[in-house]
Amino acid sequence: MVKGVNFVELRDAGDPVEIARGYDAAGADELVFLDITASSDNRDITYDMVRRVAEQCFMPFTVGGGIRTVDDVTRLVQAGAEKVSINTAAVLNPDIVNQTAKRFGRCATVVNIDPKRVPYDDFVARTGREPEWVGSARPDGESSTANPGRFVLEVHTHGGRTPTGIEALPYAREVVERGAGEIILTSMDADGTKVGYDLEATGLVADAVDVPVVASGGCGSPEHMIDVLQQTRADAVLAASIFHYGTYSIAQTKQALAAAGLAVRPAPGAQGVIGT
Amino acid sequence: MIGVLDYGMGNLRSVEKAFLHLGHEAKVVGDSASVAACSRLVLPGVGNFADGMRLLDERGLREPILKVVASGRPVLGVCMGMQLLMTSSTEDAPSDDAPVPGLGVVPGRVRAFTPTRGGAGSDGRPRLKVPQMGWNALSFGADADDASAPGSPLMAGLDPGAHVYFVHGYYCTPDDPAVTAATADYGGRFCAAFSSQNVHACQFHPEKSQAVGLKILDNFARLPGA
Numbered sequence: 001m002v003k004g005v006n007f008v009e010l011r012d013a014g015d016p017v018e019i020a021r022g023y024d025a026a027g028a029d030e031l032v033f034l035d036i037t038a039s040s041d042n043r044d045i046t047y048d049m050v051r052r053v054a055e056q057c058f059m060p061f062t063v064g065g066g067i068r069t070v071d072d073v074t075r076l077v078q079a080g081a082e083k084v085s086i087n088t089a090a091v092l093n094p095d096i097v098n099q100t101a102k103r104f105g106r107c108a109t110v111v112n113i114d115p116k117r118v119p120y121d122d123f124v125a126r127t128g129r130e131p132e133w134v135g136s137a138r139p140d141g142e143s144s145t146a147n148p149g150r151f152v153l154e155v156h157t158h159g160g161r162t163p164t165g166i167e168a169l170p171y172a173r174e175v176v177e178r179g180a181g182e183i184i185l186t187s188m189d190a191d192g193t194k195v196g197y198d199l200e201a202t203g204l205v206a207d208a209v210d211v212p213v214v215a216s217g218g219c220g221s222p223e224h225m226i227d228v229l230q231q232t233r234a235d236a237v238l239a240a241s242i243f244h245y246g247t248y249s250i251a252q253t254k255q256a257l258a259a260a261g262l263a264v265r266p267a268p269g270a271q272g273v274i275g276t
Numbered sequence: 277m278i279g280v281l282d283y284g285m286g287n288l289r290s291v292e293k294a295f296l297h298l299g300h301e302a303k304v305v306g307d308s309a310s311v312a313a314c315s316r317l318v319l320p321g322v323g324n325f326a327d328g329m330r331l332l333d334e335r336g337l338r339e340p341i342l343k344v345v346a347s348g349r350p351v352l353g354v355c356m357g358m359q360l361l362m363t364s365s366t367e368d369a370p371s372d373d374a375p376v377p378g379l380g381v382v383p384g385r386v387r388a389f390t391p392t393r394g395g396a397g398s399d400g401r402p403r404l405k406v407p408q409m410g411w412n413a414l415s416f417g418a419d420a421d422d423a424s425a426p427g428s429p430l431m432a433g434l435d436p437g438a439h440v441y442f443v444h445g446y447y448c449t450p451d452d453p454a455v456t457a458a459t460a461d462y463g464g465r466f467c468a469a470f471s472s473q474n475v476h477a478c479q480f481h482p483e484k485s486q487a488v489g490l491k492i493l494d495n496f497a498r499l500p501g502a
Contacts (some may be wrong), residue, residue: 004410024486029411054291059439060484102405105323107407108442182409210391210402212409222425235405265411265439268487 004029005253005264006214006226014050017052023243024057025252027267031061032184032214032238033128034085034112043072047079054080062110064184069101077104078160079218085184087112088157091171094178101179106211111180115168115201116188120150127165135200153201160188166203176209182211184238190218197237198226206233214238222248222256228263279305279314281341281357285329287493290318290483291354291493298490300497311340316350316500319357325365325386325446326376328356338379343382345475348385348502352430353477355444355496359386362448362478382472384450395464402461407445412480413437414458414468427455428471430478432473432495438488440468447479474502 006029020031031053043066050063056088063076064085073084073096084104089096090111101109120134129174131152153168172183185205187198197215212235215228219239228234251267258264280292282304291353295302302318305311319341323327344352353361364375365386375385391402415425415436423436440460447466450456457476458469469478476496482489 027486054290056297058290058294058297058483058490059486060443060481107409107445108324140396181407210405212405235410263414 004214005250005257006030006032006236006238009026016049017056020053021257023250024059025268027254027265028059028243028250029236030086031059032064033061034064043075048184050076050079050081050179057111059070062184064110064112067096070096071193072102073100073104075249077108083108083110083182085110085112087114090165090175091155094174096179097175097180101181104179106175107178109180110184111175111184112167112174112184112186114160114186114188115153115164115198116156117151118154118163119246120152123152123154123165126163129185131167135170151265153204156188160191169204172205172208176211181211183209183232184212184216185213187218191216193218193242193275194220196220196224199228199231202228203232206235209215212236222253225253226257226260226262229257230260236272277314278302278316278318280318280320281337283305283328283335285466288320291318294483294490294493295497306335306376308340309499310335311344312335314344314349316352316496316499317341317344318352318354318496319360320354320446321356321360322443323356325356325359325378327357328360329376329378330357332360336472341379342381349502350475350496350499351381351475352496353475354483355479355481358477358479359446359448361475362450367446381475382450382455382470382477383446383452384391384448384472386446386448386474389444390464408442408462410441410442411485412442412462412491413439413461414460414461415465416458419465426458428469428476429499430471430476430492430495431457431468433491434488440478440482440485440488440492442468442480444479448477474499 061083062083062085067086068089076084135151136149136233153170155164155166155168156162185202187201190198197218202215214232214236216238219242225237253262254267278295280288283289288304292302292304360378361381362378362384363380364377366375369375369421389406391404391406394403416426426434450470455470455472456467459465459469460468483494
């Protein structure tokens with residue numbers, strides 16, 4: 001099974017269309033635009049951007065961020081998004097996942113899940129529920145002073161700031177049941193750390209569902225991608241800053257993954273693309 | 277003029293834009309008269325097989341498509357459009373003995389990927405995730421080790437191992453294996469593309485497959501016309 005190397009667009013990182021063209025040429029396997037609307041109140045800008053990307057980049061791309069209703073989804077698909085990624089709306093109104101899958105198919109329906117570890121006592125006090133899963137430590141090794149080594153993986157919204165009272169594992173199963181064809185799992189504990197993907201959370205979610213899981217958050221090097229692809233059932237890895245700031249090229253990254261024995265699509269110019 | 281058929285199933289813009297990007301004339305067509313006027317026809321589509329057939333019939337497009345096929349003009353089915361060209365599909369069929377009828381242009385059945393198709397992995401769990409969503413490598417010979425060059429003009433110029441982008445849970449099994457133009461491996465080999473005289477099809481999305489996909493669409497646009 002070929003593992004994907006996806007690229008996520010950063011907010012305020014320049015003209016998205018130009019950036020998309022650059023990553024198309026460099027051989028990224030998929031583009032994922034997240035939170036592009038969060039920085040703009042003018043949603044028409046988003047639809048126009050999606051339209052221009054679709055006219056110039058002949059590769060898979062996913063758009064997410066700011067989706068509230070199925071009408072938002074419809075406008076993004078009509079503008080040319082192949083897949084839409086739903087985050088907060090799926091927490092507040094899970095039926096949007098069913099409606100999106102019914103209208104556009106499972107393959108177009110992606111749900112972003114942003115889990116973050118919270119202390120067990122805190123979770124139980126807030127929700128009054130016994131969690132399904134209790135973990136031992138955060139990826140950074142820090143443990144809770146109140147309850148050493150007792151954490152719950154709780155879904156958060158708003159970039160990890162708002163707890164939802166929902167556990168990540170039952171939530172992942174629920175959104176797949178409702179029609180999600182893919183999950184982008186962004187660990188809020190790992191995101192921004194560049195010390196590696198959240199192997200534990202990714203492994204748990206990828207084991208819990210039978211749809212593709214894209215690991216996201218924490219990537220600082222191709223070695224981190226190799227770790228998560230080899231040690232979990234994740235199907236693809238998503239990274240932004242290592243590519244955006246030129247720390248590693250897409251071609252370099254893919255070579256490293258291939259050298260580790262992972263099946264990847266070679267970057268352009270490598271063997272097996274187009275004959276002369 | 278290449279007609280890209282609009283029958284209410286999915287995003288057609290990217291197929292049309294890909295042809296325009298390559299410098300070919302293309303437009304989205306949705307009624308009988310404009311289908312008849314095309315010099316070549318693309319049948320795209322995503323979604324459910326039975327819905328696709330129902331929408332074609334509701335819009336009176338079955339006969340116009342079959343006339344284009346019979347005229348010898350080049351036809352390209354993409355993804356669901358490929359599957360609709362077959363005799364029948366087991367998708368949402370009451371039983372495997374009562375499959376949903378398709379256009380019947382290419383004899384054969386559309387079948388489902390099952391998670392156990394490739395057997396169990398080393399952890400004892402089924403290996404496959406269904407649908408297949410992602411890039412996969414094409415072969416043009418008997419198996420992945422057979423480095424044959426493509427036989428179909430649709431695949432001309434591609435190297436074995438060229439990657440294309442798939443999004444599907446079902447795949448075509450043509451009765452005549454000789455029509456298979458390319459295969460890929462997903463828990464075993466399956467027909468990724470076929471060419472049967474003037475009727476061509478790919479299960480993957482050439483319009484999403486970057487340079488390799490654009491090459492295939494360019495090949496289609498340059499096939500000899502009727």
